[in-house]
Amino acid sequence: MNADSNINRRIVLASRPQAAPTAEHFRLEQHPVPEAGAGQMLLRAEWLSLDPYMRGRMSDAPSYAPSVGIGEVMTGGTVSRVVQSNLDGFKPGDLVMAYTGWQDYALSDGSLVTKLPADMAQPSHALGVLGMPGYTAYAGLLDIGQPQAGETVVVAAATGAVGSVVGQVAKLRGCRVVGIAGGAEKCEYAVKELGFDACIDHRAADFAKQLEQACPQGIDVYFENVGGAVFDAVLPLLNVHARVPLCGLIAQYNGGSADTSSSVLMRRLLTRRIHMQGFIIFDYYQKRPDLLAAFHKEVGAWLAEGKLRYREDVVDGLENAPQAFIGLLQGKNFGKLVIRIDQK
Amino acid sequence: MNADSNINRRIVLASRPQAAPTAEHFRLEQHPVPEAGAGQMLLRAEWLSLDPYMRGRMSDAPSYAPSVGIGEVMTGGTVSRVVQSNLDGFKPGDLVMAYTGWQDYALSDGSLVTKLPADMAQPSHALGVLGMPGYTAYAGLLDIGQPQAGETVVVAAATGAVGSVVGQVAKLRGCRVVGIAGGAEKCEYAVKELGFDACIDHRAADFAKQLEQACPQGIDVYFENVGGAVFDAVLPLLNVHARVPLCGLIAQYNGGSADTSSSVLMRRLLTRRIHMQGFIIFDYYQKRPDLLAAFHKEVGAWLAEGKLRYREDVVDGLENAPQAFIGLLQGKNFGKLVIRIDQK
Structure with a gap:
C-alpha cells in the first residue's frame, strides 16, 4: 500500500492489550488529509520512531503520561516536512521533529515542534542517537549514573537505541563496559563494533554466572531499561555506592513478573x-537546558568523528508499524527501530 | 547487680538469632578489669546506646559492617569516662564518646573516640539527638530528602531517636509533617509535643486509608527506617520526584517479609x-565534614533554644540491656533508648 497525497493513513489503538500486543490491538484507518487553519501548519511524516515507552501508552494503568484513547492515533515522534503553514517561523519544505504519531499527516500549532536543518543528511537520526533515545542515554548515564574512569558500567539492551549510546559514552569516559543483549549476533556487535569490553547473552542458561565473571570488580553503574530476570542477576553484583539510573522496564511492560520481593x-x-532513581527524559528537556546543549554538542561531534557508532533497523511503510512494534517488545529489532513512511 | 570496680561485666553474643532475638542469644560474663598498656587508655562506660542497627550485627548475613562473633562483646556506642591514660590528649576524668560496646570497661587506642565537654549537662545526648541518630536524621533528610517548604514529609518510628528529629527538622524547614508510630500515646506525643501535623497509628486496621487522608497532596519525602507493611502503604502515595532516604528497615530485621514484588x-x-537512596550515616562522617559541622551547630542551637524536643527512654543497669534491646525491636521503647550503666 502506498501513500496517497489525498488520504491520511492513521494507525489507531483498537483495544487495550492485557499482555503482549498483537495485530488486533491496532487498526489502520484512512481519512481525508486535513487543511491547516489559522495558527496551524500541516505536517507530513517522513520517519516515525518506534520506542518501548509506547507500550505504556496502550495501557490505561496510571503512568507518567496519559494513555492513548481507544480509537485515537498511536502517539510517537516523527521527522516531518511542512506542507502548508499559517504559522510564523515555519514554511513549506521545512524539516521538523514533531510528535505527530502513527499517521501520514497531522495538523500542528507548533508546540513540541523542533526545526531540523532542511538538508539534514540522515533525518532519522533526530529520532535516535541525536534525539530522545540518545539524550535518555546521555542524561541518565552522566547525571544520575555519574560514571568515573575505571568503574564498571553495565547496560542491558546493549545494541538498542539507548543502550548502545550508554555503553559507548561510558567507554569514552574511561569505564569498563559490559553489555547485556539477546543472542550471539548482538553480543558480537556490541564488542566488535561498539567497543564494549564484554557482552553477555541473557538467553544463556548460565547468564547470571557469566555476568558475574564479566564484572570481577562488581558493578558501579547499572543503566536499567529492562528489569525482570536481568535485574535479578545484576542486583547481587551492585557495589557499595552503586548508581542505578532507571529509565525503562521493558521486560515488565507486557506483564512479565520479577520474583524478587x-x-x-x-x-x-x-x-x-545504592542510589536508584527513576527518570523520564522529558523532564530533562525542561529542567536541564545546559545538559541538552552539551548532549547535542558532544554526541553530535562524536558521531561526526566516527567515535560513536549508530545502527538503525529501518522498516518501510507505515502499515508495518504495528508488527515492527510487536517485535520491538520481543527484542527482534537490531538497532534503533524507525519506520520510513512511504514517500510521495 | 551493681558494678564492681574490679570486675568488667560484658554482654556477649551467645548465639545467632534466626528471627527475633531472645535472652538466650546474649550472655553476661565477668572478667577482670584490664590495664592500659603503652598507647592505650582505659575507659569506663557511663551510658550505652541501644539502636536497631545492632540486630544486623547479630547476624552473619553480609551487611555493611562485620558481624559480632559468637562470644564477642556486643558492639555499641557509649559515653565513657577515662580511668587511666597512656595516650596524649586524654587524661583521667575526661568524658568521651566511644564505641566500646556492651561492657563496663574497655581499652582504647583513641580511634573512633571523640572528646565531650567534661561538664556536659546531659552526656547521653551524645548518643542520641546530638550524636549518630540525630546526624542520621539531619543528613538523610537534608542531603537526600531535600525537603522544600510546603512539601509533605512522612517519617515512621516518629517518636524514636531518628524519626523525632527528622520530623522536627522538616517542620523547622516549613514542611507538612506526618508521622507514623505504634499506638495512640506515641501518636499524641508526636502531634502535641513534637509539633507534627498528624501522626498515624500503624496498628490501626485502616492504617493505609488514614495515611492517605493525612497526605492529601501526596508524599514528597519519605524517610524510610521501617520497611514492610508501612512502606507498602507509603508507596502508592509517593509523588512525582519524591525522595526516599533509606536508612533502616526495622520491620525486616527479624525476618519479616514484604509482599510487594x-x-x-x-x-x-x-x-x-522517585529517587531512593540507601545510606549509612558512618559514610557521612567521612565524606561530609561540612554537613557534620552544620548539624552540630544547628541542632545544638535548636535544642538549647527549646525549638527541638528530645525524649529519652532510660533503662538502668547494663544487665538489662538485652531485654531493652529485644523490646526496641518490638517498638516498646518510647524515645531514644539508652542504658545508664551503674555508677561507682
Missing part, C-alpha cells in the same frame, strides 16, 4: 548505599 | 521518577 531489593539498596 | 516497586520508582 521489594524487601530484598530495599535491603540491598540500604546495605550497599 | 520488586517489579511493583521499580515500576513506581520509574513512573514517579
Whole structure:
C-alpha cells in the first residue's frame, strides 16, 4: 500500500492489550488529509520512531503520561516536512521533529515542534542517537549514573537505541563496559563494533554466572531499561555506592513478573548505599537546558568523528508499524527501530 | 547487680538469632578489669546506646559492617569516662564518646573516640539527638530528602531517636509533617509535643486509608527506617520526584517479609521518577565534614533554644540491656533508648 497525497493513513489503538500486543490491538484507518487553519501548519511524516515507552501508552494503568484513547492515533515522534503553514517561523519544505504519531499527516500549532536543518543528511537520526533515545542515554548515564574512569558500567539492551549510546559514552569516559543483549549476533556487535569490553547473552542458561565473571570488580553503574530476570542477576553484583539510573522496564511492560520481593531489593539498596532513581527524559528537556546543549554538542561531534557508532533497523511503510512494534517488545529489532513512511 | 570496680561485666553474643532475638542469644560474663598498656587508655562506660542497627550485627548475613562473633562483646556506642591514660590528649576524668560496646570497661587506642565537654549537662545526648541518630536524621533528610517548604514529609518510628528529629527538622524547614508510630500515646506525643501535623497509628486496621487522608497532596519525602507493611502503604502515595532516604528497615530485621514484588516497586520508582537512596550515616562522617559541622551547630542551637524536643527512654543497669534491646525491636521503647550503666 502506498501513500496517497489525498488520504491520511492513521494507525489507531483498537483495544487495550492485557499482555503482549498483537495485530488486533491496532487498526489502520484512512481519512481525508486535513487543511491547516489559522495558527496551524500541516505536517507530513517522513520517519516515525518506534520506542518501548509506547507500550505504556496502550495501557490505561496510571503512568507518567496519559494513555492513548481507544480509537485515537498511536502517539510517537516523527521527522516531518511542512506542507502548508499559517504559522510564523515555519514554511513549506521545512524539516521538523514533531510528535505527530502513527499517521501520514497531522495538523500542528507548533508546540513540541523542533526545526531540523532542511538538508539534514540522515533525518532519522533526530529520532535516535541525536534525539530522545540518545539524550535518555546521555542524561541518565552522566547525571544520575555519574560514571568515573575505571568503574564498571553495565547496560542491558546493549545494541538498542539507548543502550548502545550508554555503553559507548561510558567507554569514552574511561569505564569498563559490559553489555547485556539477546543472542550471539548482538553480543558480537556490541564488542566488535561498539567497543564494549564484554557482552553477555541473557538467553544463556548460565547468564547470571557469566555476568558475574564479566564484572570481577562488581558493578558501579547499572543503566536499567529492562528489569525482570536481568535485574535479578545484576542486583547481587551492585557495589557499595552503586548508581542505578532507571529509565525503562521493558521486560515488565507486557506483564512479565520479577520474583524478587521489594524487601530484598530495599535491603540491598540500604546495605550497599545504592542510589536508584527513576527518570523520564522529558523532564530533562525542561529542567536541564545546559545538559541538552552539551548532549547535542558532544554526541553530535562524536558521531561526526566516527567515535560513536549508530545502527538503525529501518522498516518501510507505515502499515508495518504495528508488527515492527510487536517485535520491538520481543527484542527482534537490531538497532534503533524507525519506520520510513512511504514517500510521495 | 551493681558494678564492681574490679570486675568488667560484658554482654556477649551467645548465639545467632534466626528471627527475633531472645535472652538466650546474649550472655553476661565477668572478667577482670584490664590495664592500659603503652598507647592505650582505659575507659569506663557511663551510658550505652541501644539502636536497631545492632540486630544486623547479630547476624552473619553480609551487611555493611562485620558481624559480632559468637562470644564477642556486643558492639555499641557509649559515653565513657577515662580511668587511666597512656595516650596524649586524654587524661583521667575526661568524658568521651566511644564505641566500646556492651561492657563496663574497655581499652582504647583513641580511634573512633571523640572528646565531650567534661561538664556536659546531659552526656547521653551524645548518643542520641546530638550524636549518630540525630546526624542520621539531619543528613538523610537534608542531603537526600531535600525537603522544600510546603512539601509533605512522612517519617515512621516518629517518636524514636531518628524519626523525632527528622520530623522536627522538616517542620523547622516549613514542611507538612506526618508521622507514623505504634499506638495512640506515641501518636499524641508526636502531634502535641513534637509539633507534627498528624501522626498515624500503624496498628490501626485502616492504617493505609488514614495515611492517605493525612497526605492529601501526596508524599514528597519519605524517610524510610521501617520497611514492610508501612512502606507498602507509603508507596502508592509517593509523588512525582519524591525522595526516599533509606536508612533502616526495622520491620525486616527479624525476618519479616514484604509482599510487594520488586517489579511493583521499580515500576513506581520509574513512573514517579522517585529517587531512593540507601545510606549509612558512618559514610557521612567521612565524606561530609561540612554537613557534620552544620548539624552540630544547628541542632545544638535548636535544642538549647527549646525549638527541638528530645525524649529519652532510660533503662538502668547494663544487665538489662538485652531485654531493652529485644523490646526496641518490638517498638516498646518510647524515645531514644539508652542504658545508664551503674555508677561507682
